[in-house]
Amino acid sequence: MxxxxxxxxxxxxxxxxxxxxxxxxxxxxxxxxxxxxxxxxxxxxxxxxxxxxxxxxxxxxxxxxxxxxxxxxxxxxxxxxxDPVLWTFFMFLHFIIAGVFIIFSIIAYSKWKLNQKFILDITIMTSMIILWIFLYFFARLNRRKGIPQMEKLxxxxxxxxxx
Missing domain, CATH: 3.30.310.80 (Kinase associated domain 1, KA1)
Structure with missing residues (x-):
């Protein structure tokens, strides 16, 4: 395959x-x-x-x-x-990460417009991007590990x- x-x-x-x-x-x-x-x-x-x-x-x-x-x-x-349960959980994590990213981007933009410090908000946004990249590679690794079982099916x- x-x-x-x-x-x-x-x-x-x-x-x-x-x-x-x-x-x-x-x-x-x-x-x-x-x-x-x-x-x-x-x-x-x-x-x-x-x-x-x-x-x-x-x-x-x-x-x-x-x-x-x-x-x-x-x-x-x-x-x-x-597995549908794992897929649902995985999508839930993606939506949580996207939601946190959007919320903190709005907060960072508001603080930037108000001339306040927004370093923490940018840090959280960056960590959400890193976490999303981690989930992507985790999914690719799991898919690769599942190939022998796909052959059995x-x-x-x-x-x-x-x-």
Whole structure:
């Protein structure tokens, strides 16, 4: 797999199996792989993730959306992504950092216009930029660490969708 993945890697695949057969095969596979992997099926959506015992903070999940085509084949749209809880927390941190930066930039501008000292405000703004850069590289590192597990999820998916 390409090591320069986008933050949320997407793919599209077509198989000659029907949606019902794919869902049944994933349902059957669920019982044999239970401690190492987790499979969740809702309607035409299937989520594959690493099992609780082997899950790390960088563990990805794979979301498959099944769509029936006119010729009887099934279109599969896949999306690799981080754990939703971690992703939500990560976005929360980004919004907090952006909010603190905006608030202190307004305060620094006000103090500058009033000819007051604003060194502390600039320091806090600079630390928010440094913290944001740290989060960026932390996310890149976690994504790179998750690539081997992405491969395992891909192999698991191919067991079912490959005819």
């Amino acid at each position: 390409d090591k320069s993945l986008k933050l949320r890697f997407r793919f599209y695949n077509v198989t000659n199996k029907s949606i019902d057969i794919i869902k049944k095969e994933f349902e059957d596979l669920k019982t044999t792989i239970e401690p190492d992997f987790k499979i969740k099926i809702i309607d035409n959506h299937i989520w594959l993730s690493i099992g609780v015992l082997k899950r790390e903070k960088h563990s990805p999940q794979l979301h498959l959306e099944l769509e029936e085509m006119e010729d009887g084949n099934t279109a599969i749209t896949g999306l690799y992504g981080p 891909k192999v698991l998916m191919e067991k079912v969708i490959t005819p």
